[in-house]
Amino acid sequence: MADFGEMLRAAGDFGLFQKILLIALWFPLCLLSFIYASVFFADSDPERHCNTDWILGAGPNLTEEEQLNLTVPREPDGSLSRCLMYAPVNWTLDSIRQYGLNHTTACRDGWVYDQTLYQATIVTDFDLVCDKANELAVAQTVLGAGMLIGSLLFGPFGESFGRRRTTQIPVLFLFIFTLTGGLSPNFYLYLASQFGAGVGYGGFGMNAIVLMTEWIGITKRSMGACGGQFSGAAGLVCMAGINYLIRDWRLAQLVMAAPMGLVAVYIWFIPESARWLLDRGRTEEAKELILKAAAINRRTVPESLFEKIAVNKTVEKGGISVLIRSPVLRKRFLIIGLAWFASSLTLSCLGFNVGKFGLDIFLTQMLFGLTELPAHLLCFWLLELAGRKLCLMSTILVGGLVCLSILAVPAGNVIAVTVLAITARILVTVGMSICSVYIQELFPTPVRHTAAGLGGVAARLGGLLAPSVNLLALYHWSLPVSVFSSLTLLGGALIFLLPETRGRELADSTAQAEVPEVQTNWISTTPHPPREIYRNLYWPVRCQWVLPKGSHGLQQQRVAKCALI
Structure with missing residues (x-):
């Protein structure tokens, strides 16, 4: 076929x-x-800090560095906190500089993101x-x-x-x-x-x-x-x-x-x-x-x-x-x-x-x-x-x-x-x-x-x-x-x-796919390979009789070794 x-x-x-x-x-x-x-x-996630523009109402001429030093706390390693800020107060700039801000809070007005690497991400x-x-x-x-x-x-x-x-x-x-x-x-x-x-x-x-x-x-x-x-x-x-x-x-x-x-x-x-x-x-x-x-x-x-396939092909x-x-x-x-x-x-x-x-x-x-x-x-x-x-x-x-x-x-x-x-x-x-x-x-x-x-x-x-x-x-x-x-x-x-599949045609049925792993050793006293070898197989199989080790040449212990052609 x-x-x-x-x-x-x-x-x-x-x-x-x-x-x-x-x-x-x-x-x-x-x-x-x-x-x-x-x-x-x-x-x-780019570098960021809390938006603390509230302090610009008290000191509109502050530089960015001064603003952050006054309104954002520092981490133990000296870097600016990424999630905390000092709570806003209604003080003058001189009072803030003199007394400092101590009460921290989560960012209230969003964050300012560093755009050196990205202009916008889903994070920002x-x-x-x-x-x-x-x-x-x-x-x-x-x-x-x-x-x-x-x-x-x-x-x-x-x-x-x-x-x-x-x-x-x-x-x-x-x-x-x-x-x-x-x-x-x-x-x-x-x-x-x-x-x-x-x-x-x-x-x-x-x-x-x-x-x-x-x-x-x-x-x-x-x-x-x-x-x-x-x-x-x-x-x-x-x-x-x-x-x-x-x-x-x-x-x-x-x-x-x-x-x-x-x-x-x-x-x-x-x-x-x-x-x-x-x-x-x-x-x-x-x-x-x-x-x-x-x-x-x-x-x-x-x-x-086409004629051969039309006659023989069945749906699995x-x-x-x-x-x-x-x-x-x-x-x-x-x-x-x-x-x-x-x-x-x-x-x-x-x-x-x-x-x-x-x-x-x-x-x-x-x-x-x-x-x-x-x-x-x-x-x-x-x-x-x-x-x-x-x-x-x-x-x-x-x-x-x-x-x-x-x-x-x-x-x-x-x-x-x-x-x-x-x-x-x-x-x-x-x-x-x-x-x-x-x-x-x-x-x-x-x-x-x-x-x-x-x-x-x-x-x-x-x-x-x-x-x-x-x-x-x-x-x-x-x-x-x-x-x-x-x-x-x-x-x-x-x-x-797993078996090796290089050089083999793609299997078109479950029987074909299972052939490489079917146990193909049978003990038999008949001179012919067992009939079960050919059952439900679409691919041609070649069998060869061999004598297992220790059989001492006994005819009844011959084993059929079968493999795909």
Whole structure:
């Protein structure tokens, strides 16, 4: 029976059609970095002090330094208080200078913010300081919660309604809520916009990669995910430059929304996954798309391939229930999900501390992006050379060890900390890129979108918990690093239990996906391989009789060793 892989090779598995699709989906993946990383700039807390212009009524000619010395108390280290002021009094300036002010109070008339670094952030626009400072973590958490809901919602949604819809609708979310976020008149509408943009982010990211992967052949399959991650790293670099030039967070939001509006127009012209259409039994629609791809690639698909699939193809029900019922698929998902969760937690914890490494925030963020660019290019080459399993284990394990090494750096050595943080970020980012390739090859077409979506949920959950993990620094500065490093090491070690998928065609049924882990040892006294080997299998299997150690050549102890051809 002809399968989709054979049809794709006939139509061209990496021709002009696939390249146009990749570019169309890589561009919005670049913009996703703008949405995610912009929060690091938008919520920056600049230097500030209470607004004490009340004293200018008594002394209009006071310099700023004199005004602050008279009206703002000092901290033990000699710096001006950021949240307290001296209570206003109806005294003359001479009386204030002679007797001084002693009664302190919270800021009554707002704050004066230093605009050296930023002209405006959500902190300065909504006064998220002092007793409202914890609301900054709420903004980060709301974005993460939206990404979590988006992954959870659009993952299973793609199994029923197709890959195309689960990329189109999230783009509309991204455009609308990025635009409304920049126009938000208050913090609560900003939070709602962050949540909506997070839903779009979570829905689009993994689903776009699934759509790309299902249109690409075996030899270039990792191009979709690795290229998407490369595009995201390029977005980090561009976003750092945009925020360096535009120091007003509202204007930066509007600038980010403009190209997303372009994507919201052309995204309606992308093709559906022909593999998914065949899996749903919609052969005529799949045939039309395959012929279109073949025409663009200047290839010809034999009619006999369509006839074979039309006769033999049956629809297999997928969804979350399949992941739960199948022991093989369930084990795979738990392992890859943990690795993805730990990598995302590490990445987010490092990202949310980007302004605390001691170097310029724009420079650090740009270094994050620039150093990831060659890493993702190298990732594509290594995946085809060394395979998914070895690459994922090595990147995550080494990334966890680099994170742990931060604890050994002497306090105040900001350059060493930054170098280690960037190195760890590169490794776990590449690990997440590999996860997005690996998870699609571990699961069959009926549940591939669900598995990828739930894997995205695990990743988003890591990002959602990152602010809470960082808060452990209140008890001891080493706790956050210890927690996310340990989880990363555990996730990397468990990858050893997964099968290698390099060079294998994507499975189109649960039986195909389970073949690499089926126990293929049977004790038999018959001269033929057991019939159960062939039950419910679509892929050809070759079996060979071997004698276990210690059998002393006894015919009845021969074992059938079976493997995919």
